[in-house]
Amino acid sequence: MNQALPSLTLPGATLEHLRARCATCSMHQLCLPMGLDTADMDRLDQIIGRRRKIVRGGTLFRIGDPFGSLYAIRLGHFKTYQLNPDGAEQITGFQMAGELLGMDAISADRHHCNAIALEDSEVCEIPFASLQQLLVDMPTLLRHFHRMMSQEITREQGVMLLLGNMQATQRFAAFIVNLSSRYEARGYSPYVFQLRMSREEIGNYLGLTIESISRLLSKFKKEGLLRVSNREIELLNPAMLKAITAGTQSCD
Amino acid sequence: MNQALPSLTLPGATLEHLRARCATCSMHQLCLPMGLDTADMDRLDQIIGRRRKIVRGGTLFRIGDPFGSLYAIRLGHFKTYQLNPDGAEQITGFQMAGELLGMDAISADRHHCNAIALEDSEVCEIPFASLQQLLVDMPTLLRHFHRMMSQEITREQGVMLLLGNMQATQRFAAFIVNLSSRYEARGYSPYVFQLRMSREEIGNYLGLTIESISRLLSKFKKEGLLRVSNREIELLNPAMLKAITAGTQSCD
DNA sequence: CGTGAATTTGACTGACATCAACTCAGGTGG
DNA sequence: CCACCTGAGTTGATGTCAGTCAAATTCACG
Helix, strand or coil, X not given: CCCCXXXXXXXXCCHHHHHHCCCCCCCCHHHCCCCCCHHHHHHHHHHCCXXXXXXXXXXXXXXXXXXXXXXXXXXXXXXXXXXXCCCCEEEEEEEECCCEXXXXXXXXXXXXXXXXXXXXXXXXXXXXXXXXXXXXXXXXXXXXXXXXXXXXXXXXXHHHHHHHHCCHHHHHHHHHHHHHHHHHHCCCCCCEEECCCCHHHHHHHHCCCHHHHHHHHHHHHHCCCEEEECCEEEECCHHHHHHHHHCCCCCC | CCCCCCCCCCCCCCHHHHHHCCCCCCCCHXXXXXXXXXXXXXXXXXHCCCEEEECCCCEEECCCCECCEEEEEEECEEEEXXXXXXXXXXXXXXXXXXXXXXXXXXXXXXXXCEEEECCCEEEXXXXXXHHHHHHHHCHHHHHHHHHHHHHHHHHHHHHXXXXXXXXXXXXXXXXXXXXXXXXXHCXXXXXXXXXXXXXXXXXHHHCCCHHXXXXXXXXXXXXXXXXXXXXXXXXXXXXXXXXXXXXCCCCX
């Protein structure tokens, strides 16, 4: 039930699958529709455009940029954010290797959010025109693409639930648990990982202030739920964190 | 700039287009991809499944229901909501005639939210398997379908901005302005309309309590921004409401 | 090291929630 | 026709969670 912030990880996509094509640009979810044969995979690889490196703090795309491509993250982390008319940011998501960026731009041929690299990162450009061509020929890929867009809708609904319904403690626990499960799905430790984003970015995303995030980290540390060392955190009591996320445990 | 809660209205879709096919089941956006010829339109009409009437308070689909069809609203209004593990609802959207329901279910072949009619309503069932078939043959429709899914992603990002960043007054103004523009796009008065949802549902959607909504209505009434009579409201100063939505006006 | 940025911690404040009492609209039955 | 009932909505008093402000501390990096 901790679907609050589902990742884009595919049901059924195993690490073996991921790693099998890891050497090529296919190390992203778009290339992992189950049931694609090797020939299809190769066709898919062929339309992948150039790779692009983005330095920490660099921009992948900006609000208003004309939409030409989707981007599959090969390496690194990104944040996407909206701008209030008054200029305030609202971070709408943190994306990691294997996830797809830019799907919100299809509707109006312009990007609707800014995408910034949280660390030195690398993406594959997937020209949308070529992709559409391919979708027509490959029903399996088409279905898969629809699943990915749908999953993004579901993810955002989870964030709405979080922002509309949860208390600060619950939001923060949900955030940690979500990151944990996404790292686990990628073959990294679900218990020890680096926060790639600042306290401020976490707070912005969760609708809280930087001070609140700091206090929550201290609180979880004091209660033995987390070990915190700068941006590295360790989940000492994942079960309790999940219970807090689910709202079944009030955490004092 | 009041894109806070964009509707699914198509850029370029005119009322003439809407009304031209209004007699058939095509009175929904899926059938309005610009550039479809009549033969294509007819093919599209043919795959539309049965119409379904849903009484006020009735259920269109529930979390966990197997996914078979998308639903185009012909008549009436719906709400969709998520459930917290602890049982609390979070309304994720209000949908009106011409909008499409169920896109979040594509990812996992199960619905991820509940959809309830706010009044006696009518939908067209669009079997997803048939639609997929058609998408392969009709690239224009395919592109259009992608735009619609993308627009839903964008809409939800707008709600995240609202829930994460805005004050109560600004949220509520954004809500009113959004409804207004959606009614306008449908050919109804953007100034006078009925709220189809209760104060409680508005509050739930905006992350506020029923009392706060009541107070905001009173406040806007006192300031001459709205006329309120039960569930009917009139926008007396749309410009100011938009300014409040944009955060450029603090509204005292 | 030294400097500025990021983070932490504490004291205070405020916006919205909660609790409670009241009003009103609409429906029902005598 | 009206008295009553019920649920939705309004209004006021009070409480609280998280925001704001300010100062101390730690970290990152030249």
